[in-house]
Amino acid sequence: MALSILNEEENAIRDAIFELVQGTIAKRSQEFDQKAIFPRENMELLGRQGYLGMIVDPKWGGAGASYLAQTLVVEAIAAADPATAVIYEVHNSLHIEGIWRFGTEEQKSRYLPGLCQGESIGAFAITEAESGSNAASMQTRAVRLADGYHLTGRKMFITSGGEADRYIVFATLDPALKEKGITAFIVPKTAKGLRFGPPEDKLGIRASRTSEMILDDVVVPVEDRLGEEGQGYYIALYLLDGGRIGIAAQSVGIMTTALERSLAYARQRKQFGQAIGQFEGIQWRLADMATDLHAARLMTYEAARRREEGPAQRPLFAMAKLFASEKAVQHAADAIQIFGGYGYMREYGVERLLRDAKVTEIYEGTSEIMRLVIASRLLKEYDLGNI
Template identity: 50%
Template sequence: MDLNLTEEQKLIQEKAREFARKELEPIASKLDELGKPPIEQFRKLGELGFLGLMVPEEYGGSKTDTVSYVLVIEELSRACASTGIMVAIQNSLVCQPIALFGTEEQKRRYLPGLASGKAIGAFALTEPEAGSDAASIRTRAVRDGDYYVISGLKHFITNGSIADVAIVFATVDPSLRHKGITAFIVEKGTPGFRPGREENKMGIRATNTSELIFEECRVPASNRLGQEGEGFKIALMMLDSGRIGVAAQAVGIARRAYEEALKYAKSRQQFGQPIAQFQAIQWMLVDMATRIEAARLLTIKAALKKDTGERYTKEAAMAKLFASETAVWVTDRAIQIHGGYGYMKEYVVERLYRDAKITEIYEGTNEIQRLVIANQILQESLP
């Protein structure tokens, strides 16, 4: 496994880092306070090619390798975790399924707008009664001639209220469980399709998270993504990919928290010297740096495995599990190093602490990740 970045990867990393520091870092706390999505910055990221990292050039994308994608998400998330996850979703959960499973007509209709940032995408799988148990979704899709009539409710959908295009999962036959789940591309403005309640969240407050309501929404059969009954497979494949993005997001959050803690420890004077001179603080910083490096390596390993074309379910789950728990632990330690100041909103570690928690929950809770990993290692141990 070659861990040395190519010159192209270094250039992409530097471009993302420069954008994050100039365009995101100065406004991230204000966006968090206002609960306002960074739409203008999102469009600019499209112009830079960062929203089409999984889209072939013939459809307006800038297709590159998964390691480059990971580097971009880490740099953006270090400055603004909300922007990081919006970019991750646009790439891995919206553009990627259309690029892999879409018809030629679907690719030409949707990918250029999504890759450029002119259109915002959403991935609508989760329902009130179908979170970890995605196979139990209740949203129905009934065939009616050249249309499917979709009825149901999705919730906790990132970009829900601002999305121009949503990848929606519904069942054509609930008795079939996961074998009845089918994916559709649904456009904003389709009669019977509207956003519902917007959520008031603890963290990643600069993302829009809402319900999506379908009331006898007639979707052309030509907007079906893949075949009937293929939706669950599509969802699981995209979630594997999405977990790499969440791992990269978690690494970015943890890295910023560590950097802030290190800077504070070197400048904060107590007992006549910087607190960085105390072993108690040094050991926290050492453990923070070590865990972040390990999380990054697990994430890069999963990205490299994905690029080989081999199955990477275990590696993605491991990266997401370890990186998310690292982010939560590192941000907690960063606040502890800051003491009372870390509890105040004017210090960025307070926001990072709130942003970190969601990485243990979405794209499959960490309990689900442990089940996924256990299943994979038991299968691998069979003779």
């Protein structure tokens, strides 16, 4: 059904992507989760159908679409398969967008067409074992020599690590410079000295691969530095602003499925001679889930519409992620409760919602960091007219 807060074109995109993913990606998502199969075929499908790099100018292979259009796609994919949603989100918001906004013309023409068509998958590597929330404390070093930059260090928890064809890697020219030393590089999977740890054995989004990345004197030519020396921290935070809108959308997708499955079950499951949906205890839970979903969706769409305002609206992006991710975890648990014992069983696919939802409160900035971002700006100069 058309949403009044979207225009005609946005509603058309929303309908088309929901139909596509329900007829394709949704069908194998349970199997991919159970066998931890990396869903490369889903990325290829999305590329063929024109859903990768949507915000990129058509001259580089994109669709020239709005940020909101891309956000609607993340939401629809997540409703079917949250693991594919995060691969998609990292590929688009953290990798393609990095090259699109900060790359040279030469980098754009070399990399964007293949990324937009699904011929190659992109990833993003900033986290390290001792540097998570405090990304500025990273230790991966970049040393400039005659043949380019030599990168040495280890990155943790890289989404699509070992599967992606190319990585935006952040390294410091000098740890003493903190944020000001951080520089971004485009590194191919095939680079000499680059290797990956085995896939992490995770609670949820099991079809998405998460791996350690080891850089042992990897040479990156100067042409593959992304942005200027020392601009990396700004680039990372700029991209994570968009990434957080994507994770909010992923959370909204999970909430949508939690509510749909709960409503269907509440209508058909009978106890004490009537459908459990007739009990007030169940009704209140459903009403709260619908209300939260509506609020999270509005916050996410508003954040997406204001993406182009950049870091000035960082608190809005953080609020959308904070609210949507925490509600997604709560709703996934609610759905299990409504399903009773059946909800706890793999076969019904509702327990997966909770396993998949939990990470939305952690990656691309934890809930605690989202609260820090919001509060620190509120206490400084943030215009309350925005909220």
